[in-house]
Amino acid sequence: MTTPGVPAPRGAAPRVPVEDRTRFLARAEHRALRVAALVGVLVLWELFCRAGWVPALFLPSPLGVLREARDMLASGELLVHLAASLKRLVLGFALGSAAGVAVGIAVGVFSTAEAVGTPLIAATFPIPKIALLPLLILWLGIGEPSKIAVIALGVFFPLALNTYAGARQADPVLIRAAVAFGAGRWSVIRKVIVPSTLPMVFAGLKLGAGTALLLLVAAEMIAVESGIGFLVLNAANLMATTKLMVGIVLLSALGVLSHWGLTAMERLVIPWREE
């Protein structure tokens, strides 16, 4: 057994093969396990309910929830709630993120805006936005505007802070290069700062999506006739636990879908990102 270029071992000279010592560092993806874990929990839950160990009033079975969802879809009830919630979510999210990005860039670029903005943001950021809901209702009335406003407020902060951080992290070498090729203040903002913030903006959008969902449910528990928050609260009052679970599953689905959507959009908008 000889390999070209490698002298054969002579006599009893000991020979030790090199082993891959990094093997234990590898992290496999375990695709099957991911699916199995989710399905497994659902199956166990279903069996648990069928065994009759807990009354359906406290814990409805997954198939029961699915059946209820189908019925609610057929009767149109589900769509009414979903449409009402989506409208508030989309409007609040769009307004809040647009304002957040604009403020973040202004504060990141202009020293005066930074001097004015950072103390104000630092003072208002820690307030739980739910606490502002009564105030917003007082100002904007009990209708839609106060609900959209509270969602917008919740989305505003993660976006303003992330965009600000992204703008400050813009590579000074690139800013210098842009100036060397004749760029003025606005060109630098448009061609260097804004693209530099995009990864942080998307991180902020994902954070904001979670906050938006939270505030949506809170807002919909006050003086509304439709929406997923209303559905959950109303079902709880009527002890309709299966219906309540439909609302919760719907919220989970909204969260997962918005995350996927934003991830897909990020890939589309930031094609230069290295893998």
Add this chain to the structure above:
Amino acid sequence: MKVVVERLGKTYPARRGPAVTALEDVTLAAEAEEFLAILGPSGCGKSTLLGAIAGLVPASSGGVFFEGARRPGQPLTASVFQEFALFPWRTVRANVELGLEELGVTGRERAARARRQLEQMGLHGFEDRFPHQLSGGMRQRVGIARALAVDPAVLLMDEPFSALDAQTRTLMMEELLGVWERARTTILYVTHNIQEAVFMADRVLVLSRRPGRVLASVPVPLPRPRTEAMLGAPAFVETADRIWRLIRSQAAAALVEGGT
């Protein structure tokens, strides 16, 4: 165009301790169409000097002047950076068009000028790639194309090939000389590599360690076009040796000090 640097000084205020003098009383001139190398040990303020000439670093004293005729719309300088400084979100083509955009060149002419420059730099077929998809050598080709696309009166190059491996560097040096023979702009070429400076330049300006001062101006007695064979020519070796003796003690001191 001719570049004149008169008694240029640059002092950086330090947060603690005394201010750092990067350049002191630097006076030099680069003739029109001259390839002038600016050589010095690390931390001698060569990059600061180039930055001051580009208008990217405000001078503390003295000044920089350009003399001679300039075509209408022609920018005074364009820069090639050590770190390439390509915009990661722009394709190769869009990177090359950057300077033209700022000059207000319209879309169609911009595309045509970018295409011409990309072809000259051997980047044909790479127009739609992003910088991270290119090798270091290709990236700096884009950097050079971007600078040449605006047709500057003076081309400023700050250690353009020092981030490249030795083989790529040699190839890029020859390529740059080829491009320059055709374009014939004034080039100010900052480097810490003596061989590189002597091989490429008409004249090598040797700077002292911080604070940077002009130690000597050494003409390179080699004909053009330069070829790789000249790297062994007596005139090359003698000139390189002469410059090495000038900066040897400076470099040794910089080594101990560990300046940047």
